Amino acid sequence: MRAGQTYHPENQHEELILAPVRAISSRDRTLWGALVGILFIGVIVYIRQFILGLGVTGMNRPIYWGVYITNFVFFIGLAHSGTFISAILRLAGADWRAPLTRAAEAITLFSLPFGVASILVDMGRPDRLLNIILYGRFQSPLLWDFTAVSLYLFSSVVFFYLSLLPDIALCRDRLTHVPTWQQRMYQILALGWKGTPTQYHRLEKTLDGMAIFMSLVVVTVHTVVSWVFGMTIQPGWHTALIGPFFLLGAIFSGTAAVVIVLAILRKTYKLAEALPISLFNSLRKLLIVFTLSWLYMMVAEHLTIFYGNLPDEMEVFWQRVTGDFAWIFWLMIFLVFIIPLYIFIFKGKDSIKWMVAASIMVNVGMWLERYIVILPTETRPRLLYELVQGKYTPTLTEWAITLSLFAGLTLLYAVFTRFFPIVPLWETVEKLEPEKFNLRQRPTFGRKRKERK
Amino acid sequence: MTKWSMVIDLDKCVACQGCSIACRFENNTPIVVPSEAALGRSILWNEVFPLRSEGEGAIASDQAKFLTRPCMHCEDPPCVKVCPVGATYKDEEGIVRQNYTRCIGCRLCTVACPYGVRYFNWYEPDWADSIERPLNPDRLEGPRDLEGPSVRPQGVVEKCTFCIHRLHKARERAKAEGRDFRSDEYVPACVQTCTGKARFFGDLDDPESTVSQLAQSRRAFRLLEDAGTHPKVIYLHEG
Numbered sequence: 134m135r136a137g138q139t140y141h142p143e144n145q146h147e148e149l150i151l152a153p154v155r156a157i158s159s160r161d162r163t164l165w166g167a168l169v170g171i172l173f174i175g176v177i178v179y180i181r182q183f184i185l186g187l188g189v190t191g192m193n194r195p196i197y198w199g200v201y202i203t204n205f206v207f208f209i210g211l212a213h214s215g216t217f218i219s220a221i222l223r224l225a226g227a228d229w230r231a232p233l234t235r236a237a238e239a240i241t242l243f244s245l246p247f248g249v250a251s252i253l254v255d256m257g258r259p260d261r262l263l264n265i266i267l268y269g270r271f272q273s274p275l276l277w278d279f280t281a282v283s284l285y286l287f288s289s290v291v292f293f294y295l296s297l298l299p300d301i302a303l304c305r306d307r308l309t310h311v312p313t314w315q316q317r318m319y320q321i322l323a324l325g326w327k328g329t330p331t332q333y334h335r336l337e338k339t340l341d342g343m344a345i346f347m348s349l350v351v352v353t354v355h356t357v358v359s360w361v362f363g364m365t366i367q368p369g370w371h372t373a374l375i376g377p378f379f380l381l382g383a384i385f386s387g388t389a390a391v392v393i394v395l396a397i398l399r400k401t402y403k404l405a406e407a408l409p410i411s412l413f414n415s416l417r418k419l420l421i422v423f424t425l426s427w428l429y430m431m432v433a434e435h436l437t438i439f440y441g442n443l444p445d446e447m448e449v450f451w452q453r454v455t456g457d458f459a460w461i462f463w464l465m466i467f468l469v470f471i472i473p474l475y476i477f478i479f480k481g482k483d484s485i486k487w488m489v490a491a492s493i494m495v496n497v498g499m500w501l502e503r504y505i506v507i508l509p510t511e512t513r514p515r516l517l518y519e520l521v522q523g524k525y526t527p528t529l530t531e532w533a534i535t536l537s538l539f540a541g542l543t544l545l546y547a548v549f550t551r552f553f554p555i556v557p558l559w560e561t562v563e564k565l566e567p568e569k570f571n572l573r574q575r576p577t578f579g580r581k582r583k584e585r586k
Numbered sequence: 587m588t589k590w591s592m593v594i595d596l597d598k599c600v601a602c603q604g605c606s607i608a609c610r611f612e613n614n615t616p617i618v619v620p621s622e623a624a625l626g627r628s629i630l631w632n633e634v635f636p637l638r639s640e641g642e643g644a645i646a647s648d649q650a651k652f653l654t655r656p657c658m659h660c661e662d663p664p665c666v667k668v669c670p671v672g673a674t675y676k677d678e679e680g681i682v683r684q685n686y687t688r689c690i691g692c693r694l695c696t697v698a699c700p701y702g703v704r705y706f707n708w709y710e711p712d713w714a715d716s717i718e719r720p721l722n723p724d725r726l727e728g729p730r731d732l733e734g735p736s737v738r739p740q741g742v743v744e745k746c747t748f749c750i751h752r753l754h755k756a757r758e759r760a761k762a763e764g765r766d767f768r769s770d771e772y773v774p775a776c777v778q779t780c781t782g783k784a785r786f787f788g789d790l791d792d793p794e795s796t797v798s799q800l801a802q803s804r805r806a807f808r809l810l811e812d813a814g815t816h817p818k819v820i821y822l823h824e825g
Contacts, residue, residue: 185709186707186708186709186710186740187691187706187708188622188627188709191625192708193626193627193708194626194627194696194705195696195702197693197697197706198693198697252692255692256691256692256741257689257690257691257692257693257707257740257742258689258691258739258741258742259690259691261671261689261690262690264673264690265670265671265690267671268671268672268673268688269670270672272668273667273668273669273694274668274694275668275692275694276670279670364668365668365697366664366700366813367697367698514700515701515810516700516701516702516809516810523626524626
């Protein structure tokens with residue numbers, strides 16, 4: 134390697150992976166336009182809500198929290214996909230995960246802002262957001278949330294950006310025909326990356342270190358999210374299981390989301406070779422484990438309540454199982470557990486279509502699960518539950534804003550994939566010229582790992 | 587130290603809802619249209635509930651029991667615990683207060699309160715023209731505070747304050763007259779108006795006060811005692 138030259142590891146799929154970056158088609162523009170349109174409608178609807186007040190939603194007393202908070206929990210849950218796959222599996226040494234790390238991390242990165250947005254949308258006085266910093270009380274679970282989610286967002290950006298760095302440099306050097314501003318963007322973002330062995334060594338070391346940190350954060354964040362509910366003494370919420378259950382649900386829906394995203398990328402960007410079907414099979418095994426763990430949590434929680442038979446708890450229990458929310462509850466059981474488990478075990482192998490179908494069901498079901506955890510408790514207040522029985526019908530405002538949040542997530546994702554390679558190039562290299570750059574000998578914490586092959 | 591407390595004798599309560607109305611006018615509680623009320627968005631700091639009767643021989647409707655419910659002003663308030671910005675707080679005399687200028691409207695306190703005494707302003711408060719004029723002019727505000735009957739902005743939580751402005755006024759009066767303030771100089775509007783004289787108010791730390799003595803009664807109980815909130819509103823059983 135000569136001075137002033139940048140080294141890029143040779144990736145046999147380089148052309149394939151960079152192809153989507155080069156071409157923004159008219160179909161993209163239509164999609165982006167449509168998504169911006171939906172987002173715009175959401176903004177208008179939100180401005181109306183901001184001016185008139187939260188009365189335009191279906192929330193009332195005692196249903197003080199509704200779809201917005203459900204969205205918050207769901208988006209933060211979705212965000213767990215990336216960190217799980219790129220950090221936890223990184224530490225576990227599951228090398229198969231390499232091609233899908235970025236696709237998964239991007240879900241994390243782009244769904245977190247919409248989780249935060251959901252909270253803002255739900256606030257009665259978003260103009261007083263700064264009060265959280267000015268007068269913040271660390272005794273409040275909401276402040277734990279605020280801290281955990283900001284930390285998660287910040288560290289995800291860093292983690293994502295670091296692992297993107299060598300590929301930005303690659304874009305800078307390879308994509309010479311792109312518009313000047315894009316070229317400049319790559320130049321600035323690449324931070325003068327040269328790809329020297331020292332740089333790769335440092336990068337790997339940093340990413341390993343951060344993976345440990347991220348794994349801790351990911352567990353903390355969703356547990357803390359659940360504590361907003363769990364720390365109150367309301368029946369149905371006040372259970373020690375709520376933290377682990379939320380965490381499991383988060384990783385479950387997150388991993389299912391990765392399947393959906395991968396399938397879309399694979400098809401629309403023709404990445405079949407870079408994203409082999411074996412990835413889906415590996416995810417399938419994980420998903421089977423998560424589906425069963427979900428059942429375990431579900432049984433543990435509901436059997437404890439049922440057997441204990443405490444009057445306040447049972448009001449909420451029956452509200453879920455046979456009451457106003459029964460159809461959602463049983464639909465959820467089918468969407469999250471029964472059908473997906475059948476598909477994952479018997480149909481999912483080597484079949485992307487079945488995997489996607491089941492993953493969509495899991496995600497819809499997990500949204501319903503969040504709803505089922507939050508709402509029934511509110512409809513049966515501890516005191517006088519026979520007198521102040523809550524009824525809640527979300528209004529068009531809430532659905533429009535919800536839709537626009539999902540549109541926003543899709544938009545960020547779609548735009549990102551047209552400007553940056555969505556399959557990490559440097560992490561999936563086959564030929565590493567080991568005599569020069571012995572890069573795959575990662576410094577891991579603990580024991581040194583065996584060289585592959 | 588003063589510890590403000592209320593005793594409600596259910597034996598004397600005639601369920602006239604006078605307390606609820608007095609509270610409404612004293613504290614400038616916004617009025618909602620019937621369709622909003624049907625959604626459960628009416629604001630009644632002092633709500634009156636028909637009480638369910640348990641077990642055999644459920645009492646016929648003409649004998650129905652009622653429960654009037656102000657804020658419990660818990661000694662260990664779950665709402666104060668969870669507020670992220672300290673907009674709701676327990677002052678040194680045990681009154682759980684709400685600062686409308688600091689509240690961010692997250693509604694964590696409303697879901698945390700097991701008694702449902704906290705209300706949210708879904709819209710900008712609105713009064714019919716005829717009611718607009720006689721709003722209670724009492725104000726409790728500072729540069730960063732807006733409390734008590736002061737008209738609330740949209741999007742904040744409000745609740746019973748034991749008529750905190752009355753306490754302030756009584757204190758000011760005593761000060762102006764150059765004497766010490768006595769704890770029997772102030773009662774909330776609901777106590778003053780109660781038709782059946784079922785409500786008592788005073789200092790629970792003073793063993794001589796009516797509330798302290800009534801609190802010793804065998805009929806005394808508190809709502810959701812097992813919730814560990816230690817309410818300072820004490821009820822007296824019927825019969």
